[in-house]
Amino acid sequence: MSMSEEAIQYLMEQGIDPRDRMVTNANGQQYVIDNNGKPNYIKPHIYNAQDRLIIHTLSGLVDYIKSGVERNDEQLILEIYNERHVELYSLLKADGSREELVEAKAIIPAFDYGHFMHMEEFNIALQSKFKNNHDREILLQVVGNVADENVGQALDDGVSQSLTIKRGISSKAQVKVPNPVVLAPYRTFLEVEQPESQFIFRMEKGPQGAIFEADGGAWRNQAINLIREYLETELKEFVENKKIIVMA
16 A cells, blocks of 8 residues: 555654555554554644735635635635634644634724713714714714813713703803713724614813713624624625535
8 A cells, every 4th residue: 555645754754664664544544554563643744824814804805715716625614703803714634723724804993982082082083983873973063062161060960961062153052962872983894884882971171072882792792793694695605515614
């Protein structure tokens, strides 16, 4: 029986002429028989990618898989670690390892939740780092028209605050700031819908404003499910043919 490269390498490392040993197969594994008739298992050489590819979009990950440039005939695993991290793996190798092929890491704009910032900075952050929705528009009207710098003296019942905002050129009005507010920050891959969640909005003198997460992180589960649905839709043929297993 012909020897594998691993078997020949094993014997040469032992200082043994490969021509002097017999090779046998059992249960799909290859063994070399020594002088005492004892079989010695030959561990196959595992070829793994030295460096996984880094991609920053789900569409790029999908394009890579559809291109079939490598591992075209293998069954692969897509694991969704969290709302901004997905990895493509091979199945278990003979040595028990998994080959890491691609890592998709979402690029998310930073926002310091729970940190008070000046109204101008807060206004810009709301417009650039949050999707447009009803409550974002209300907050923009409030933070863009605050008339009283000493917000600390505004009516505050511990839940909502009431403060003075500008009305027209010269008039002012007392308004109640809504709480909680429902906002949709950019927190996951842009190919999927950004999950909405509740936030507590607070203001203090300066004036300064801050929002605090108030949904216990439930939005993360929603984001993961949205990523899974996107991948299963875009890779429908691969999923149905069991070429890709999506795990979340």
